[in-house]
Amino acid sequence: MKVVPVLRWMLRLILLAALAGGGAAYYYWSNSGRLLQEELVRRFDEVAPQLGLKIGSARIENADTTILQHVEIYDRSTDRPLFRAQQLVVDLDGQRLLQRQDVVVRTVRLQSADVLLARDETGRWNWQNYDFRLPADSGSSSLPHVVLEDVRLQVTLRHGEHLPTARLLLTCPGFQAVPRSQDAYDFDGQVALPGAGMLSLSGGCQLPTREWKLSGQMRDVSADRNLMDLAKAANPDVEGTLEQLDTRFEQFLPQPTNGSQQRPAGAALLIGNDSAVAPQFFGVLDIDFDAFGTPEMSVPQFRLRVEVRDGRLGSAAVPVTLSDVKARFYRDNENTIFHLDQAVSGHASVTGGFESGSAAGVSRGKAWFDVRRFPVNMELRPLLPEKTQRLFDAFRPDGQLSASGQVVRQADNTWQLQDVQAEVADGQATHQKFQYPARNIRATIRQRPFAATPAEGTIPALNASDVILDVQVSGMLGEHEFESQGWWLNPGTENETRFEMLVPQLPVDGRFRAALDERQLKVLDSLNVSGSVQGLLTFYRPPGRDMKTQVYVDARVSDGHLRFDKFPYDISNLSGRLKLDVLKKSWQFVELQGQHGNGLLTATGSFEGEPSPGRLSLQISAKNGELTADLYNALSPSQRRLWNMVRPDGYCDLTTQINWTAVPGQSVVVRFPEEKPIRIYNTRIRPTPFPLDMTIEEAFVSFNPNDVRFAGVQHCEIHSFRGTHDESPIRAAGWAELKPDGEWQVHLNDLSAKDLRPDDNLRAALPPSWQQALARLAHQGSVSLENSEMDFRGITSGQLNPTARWKLNVRLRDCTMRAGLDVSQVTGMVTADGVWDGYHLKNSGRIQMESAQVLEMPITGVTGPYSMTETELVLGAREVFTSENLSAVDRSRRVRARAYNGEVLLDSVVDLRPNGRYRLFTEISNALLEAYAALHIPEQRTLKGVVQAWMYLEGVGNTSAGLTGQGQMQISPAALYELPVMVKLLGTLSQLKFNVQDRTAFDYARMDFHVRNEAFEFDQIDLVGEDVSLRGRGSVGFGGDVLLDFYSRPARPTAISLPILNRLLTQWTKVEVRGTTSRPQTVSRPLGQLDQGLQQFLAPFNPTPGSPAPMLAVPQILRLTDPLLPRLRTQAAAQDRRAGTLVRP
Known part of the structure; x- marks a missing residue:
């Protein structure tokens, strides 16, 4: 409500009524009261034709005073009263009225009046709707003094837009308008504002120009609920504004606690409707205002000054209450100024202000603030x-x-x-x-x-x-x-924004763990990290609306410990760098270093929390890491099974890649990458497939459980292996695999081993069936593998026997093999291609020996096939022992060798079972006796001859006790005279006056023998020469014991050859040879009458000097149609019987 227009129209109404009454005063003074009343009504109609005047009574007290009672002014169109006064007293200048009949109103006093003021939706007041005309005879020389007492203003304000009509009741205990000149007033007075206090007014107006001014002031106004009620009554739109404030407060103010909701607003001014959230202000106001207007002004000039003291501002929803508030507010047409001079809350204080202006040269606006010790929480x-x-x-x-x-x-x-x-x-x-x-x-x-x-x-x-x-x-x-x-x-x-925070040595303890969110804590718990952290925390918010603050952590860890629960391998003395991007939930582990025992470890990796649920990728490298139970316990079950197959104990340099998706129950994936293989060194191993104690000098392996090439299979690649067994170097490469069903496989290629001792350790590392075969190899010499390949398979449960497959190149050096007979000084290569199915052995290959010794006979260039099972070893061709015709046996399938510059064929079948039988058949052709002498008896240089022989042997086990067999040997020519036995024998014959002139050679020598009782039992020994011929028999033990009897007679005359004379004239001499082969002893004596047995033995011996030597007799089952020995041919049945017959094995 605007006070100035209301006061202006009230004053105008009163003045018009006063002039109308003053003009008619003289007439009514001269006549009766009734006429005065009628005249007043008529004059009022002239002044305000749209309004009506009712007067209860009118009387003239004297020449100076006229009293009107029960005065009412109403709207003629609606008959609605606008003004009621209990009494209106008009004081006149009586002297002028009597002397000049000039009506001069000195004072108008209105007592106990009610005035109805109404403003419509456009802001127009009801008094502005009426025309007021001054009477023609109203030209008074001065304006009256107007006094209002006990005036009640009933103000009705209509706002439109469905807002309710506001009604106010104002009281004016006193108001006066004092003429300043003939056409101007000065006025002052008071208006009581309900709930606010007394408004003191002063001002003035110029009637001709309608200029006005008004000043007002209120002192000690309580800013409380009553003041807000007055505002709501004057302008119902305040209610809607307060509701909007409530909504706004509810948006940014928290809901109060139960206690604060119950706290009443009391008498404070509530800036809103909801006392639970709306701010509440209480204080004392001093208000001053000035206003000035003219008809030409659309907006009057004004100035408003408000001073606040003893203020208090708070809210039930906000714990901060400002008290002792002192502030100043100034507002005029162009400027708004607010100064907060003081506000305190406990030890905190707030000052500040705001200025804004629209005039030229004036600041467009500024605000300032000064806060001291204000609590921020x-x-x-x-x-x-x-x-x-x-x-x-x-x-x-x-x-x-x-x-x-x-x-x-x-x-x-x-x-x-x-x-x-x-x-x-x-x-x-x-x-x-x-x-x-x-x-x-x-x-x-x-x-x-x-x-x-x-x-x-x-x-x-x-x-x-x-x-x-x-x-x-x-x-x-x-x-x-x-x-x-x-x-x-x-x-x-x-x-x-960007902030960088340097963190000191911060222990990773319970307080640190409590600082992390659930996902970060899960990562930290999975790593089991402890130690101290020193680093830089960076908080960065990129420019733009609704951007999130990004948090980065770049920390250094020291004196730490780490044990990833998915790979529980303790890392102590941990140091390194950690980076964390909180927004992306990303961890980076950089240059981590630590120890496990004496091993040095480094690690890099990351945990990417997005996309959810997050993925951990960690790469750990170890130097001098110990292959102990700690590492074993950190491996997955499948990797442990691979470990158990090797059982390492030593050191390694490794790089492992650990990947884990952060899902409960998700297994960790541990990979030892191929590009950075594990280096194992100074490590003792005893592989399950081949339990031989070895020391790894250096090996490189890798393991990738997710390799697409081996889907579903745990594959370990052995890039290289360099180790030793008892100082014997071993080299290999290959791979190992473990399938989900528990089947494992170890494959070794490029396998090489040098100078392995064929001892019990090596034998124990082989499958049981191999052990029987290797038992034939004596504990001497060395065995080497060259460019070989082996493959082992089995299941981890051990329910099935392991299997094996191999392709071996075995080099023997100075070894001794018991293949029935001892084969010693074996040097050369043996190839092996075989398989072990867990129960049975099947192996074949070729022998490529450089040298060996069989029956004290050195052989060289040994080549030929062989085969082996868990129960049998076959050298050469089995058909030699089964075929009716030796010529049907392919020579390339027999073992061939060189001995004493001759050729040797060898075939053997050996039962490898305990006390198993063995069989051996060998043939020698074109061997030179001088070569034998040069090797075995170099001092006897005249021994010469070409040797042809065959021999068949069989026995049981590895001893010679049960050795049996038979054979034949022929030397032609045979220069044997320097043999110790021959020296003794011929010396004895010389003493018997035998004419032995040619001591260089026999024409030939032939021996038929059997082998039994650990001796060579000679059925017959024929030595045929020009001067002397001998036939003998006896035995030579394996130990060198000699038991031989030779028979001889003088040579026959070449001129006469009559059999009867030969028998009569020939006298036999017997020479007994005893002792040993190196120290024989001879005894000779002439023979008298020959018994029948001796006659049968000597009778066939009738050699003819210079005739060809008889051929060797091979048993029928071994006979060759295309004999290896060119001069061998089948002899007569008698010779066969005499030589004996081999029984087919």
């Missing part, structure tokens, strides 16, 4: 803008803030911070993403001067209007000091 959050709340939520501060600065409106109507300075004391903070409490925080904030600068460091390029605040922070994290610094660019909805 989460309870203050609701008072902040939404964007600032996010920053508040991120750090959760608690401390005291002192800050000052100003905000200046720019030409583009934007507001700009200037001269901002702030300090924080006794602060605490906990970041939402890393909830480690910081305390004793001290901070300073300083605004940089405006200047355009290029980008520098982390600060972007600035223009001259950019606002940047530098921030310095220090405090305590746990028991350690920290420092932080950063900047805040263009604070607002699109601000950019």
Whole structure:
């Protein structure tokens, strides 16, 4: 409601009534009261034709006073009263009235009046709808003094737009208008505003020009609920505004606790309707205003001044209450000024202000603030803008803030911070993403001067209007000091911020763990990390609306410990670098170093939390790592099974890649990559497939359980292997596999081993069936493998026997093999191609011996096939022992060799079972006796001859006790005279007057023998020469014992050859040879009459000197149609019987 128009129209109405009454005073004074009343009504009709006047009574007290009672003015069209007065007293200038009949009104006094004022929706007052005319005879020389007493103003305000009509009742205890001149008034008075107090008014008006001015003041006005009720009554739109404020408060103010909801608003002024959230203000106001207007002004000039003291502002939803509020407010047509001179809350104080103007040369607007020791905590959050709340939520501060600065409106109507300075004391903070409490925080904030600068460091390029605040922070994290610094660019909805916080040596303990969110804690728990952390935390918010603050951690770990629960391998003395991007939930592990025992470990890796549920990737490298139970326990069950197949004990350098998807129950994937294979060295192993104790000098292996080439199979690649067994070097490459069903396989290629001793350790490493075969190899010499290949298979449960497959190149050096007979000094190569199916052995190959010795006979260039099972060893061709015709046996399938410059064929079948039988058949052709002598009896250089022989042997086990067999040997020519036995024998014959002149050679020598009783039993020995011929028999033991009897007679005359004379004239001599082969002893005596047995033995011996030597007789089952020996042919049946017959094996 506007007070000035109301007062102006009230004054006009009163003046018109007074003039009308004064003009008619003389007439009514001269006549009766009735005529006075009628005249007053007539005159009023002339002044206000649209209004009517009712007067209860009218009387003239004297010449100076006229009294009107029960006066009413009403609207003629509606008959609605507009004015009622109990009494209207008009004081006249009686002297002028009597002397000049000039009516001069001196005073108009209105007592106990009711005035109806109404304003429509357009703002027009009801008095403005009526025409008022001054009477023609109203030209008075002066204006009356108007006095109003006990006036009640009933004000009706209509607002439209479905707003309810407001009705106010104002009282005016006293008001007077004092003429300042003939056409101007000065007035003053008081109006009682209900619930607000007394409004003192003063001012004036110029009637001809209708200029006016008005001043008012109120003192000690209580800003309380009554004042708000007055505002609501004057303008119902305030109700809607307050409801909007309630909605706004509910958006950014928290819901109060039950206790605060029950706290009544009391007498305080409620800035809203909901006492639970709306701010409440109580204080004392001093109000002054001035107004001035003319008809030409659309808006009057005004000035309003309000001073607030003893104020208190608070809200049930906000814990901060400002008291002792002192403020000043000034408003005029062009300027708005507000000064908050004082406001305190406990030890905190707030001052500030706001100025805004529209006149030229006046600031468009600025605000300033000065806050001292103001508590900043989460309870203050609701008072902040939404964007600032996010920053508040991120750090959760608690401390005291002192800050000052100003905000200046720019030409583009934007507001700009200037001269901002702030300090924080006794602060605490906990970041939402890393909830480690910081305390004793001290901070300073300083605004940089405006200047355009290029980008520098982390600060972007600035223009001259950019606002940047530098921030310095220090405090305590746990028991350690920290420092932080950063900047805040263009604070607002699109601000950019960056803070860097230097963290001291912070222990990774329970407090550190409690600072992490659930997912971060899950990662930390899975790693079981402990130690100390020193690093840099970076908080960065990119520029733009609704951007999230990014948190980066770059930390150094020291004195740490790590044990990943999915790969539980302890790492101590851990140090290195950790990076964390909180927004992306990304961990980076860089340059981690540690120890396990004497091993040095390094690690790099990451945990990427997005996309959910997150994935851990960790690469650990070890130097001098110990292959102990700790590493074994860290492996997966399948990897442990591979470990158990090798059973290592030593050291390794390895790189392992660990991958894990953070899903409960998800198994970790541990990979030893091919590009960075494990290096194993100085390690003792005893592989399950081949349990031979070995020491790995160096080996490289890799393992990748997710290799697509081996889907579903645990595959370990053996890139290289270099080791030893009893100083024997071993080399290999290959791979090992484990299938889901438990089947394992170990494959070795490029397998080489040098100078292995064929001892019990090597024998025990072989399958049981192989052990029987290797038992034939004596503990001497060495065995080497060259460029070989082996493959082992089995199942981890052990329910089935392991199997094997191989292709071996075995080099023997100075070995002895018991293949029935001892084969010693074996040197050369044997190939082996075989398989072991878990129960049976099947192997074949070729012999390529450089040298060997059989029956003390050195042989060289041994070549030929062989085959072997778990029960049998076959050298050469089995058909030799089964075929009726030896010529049907392919020579290439027999073992061939060279001995004493001759050729040897060898075939053997050996039963490898305990006490198994063995059979041997060998043939010698074109061997040179002189070669034999040069090797065995080099002092006897005259021994010569060409040797042809065959022999068949069989026995049981590895001893010679049960050795049996038979054979034949022929030497032709046979220069044997230097043999010790022959020396003794011929010497004895000389003593018997035998004419032995040619002591160089026999024409031939032939021996038929059997082998039994550990001796060579000679059925016959024929030595045929020109001077002497001998036939003998007997035995020579394996130990060299000699038991031989030779028979001889003088040579027959060549001229006469009559058989009867030969028998009569020939006398036999017997020479007995005893002793040993190296020291024979002879005894000779002539023979008399020959018994029948001796006659049968000697009778066939009738050699003819110079005739060809008889051929050797091979048994029928071994006879060759295309004999190896060119001169061998089948002899007569008698000779066969005499030579004996081989029984087919």
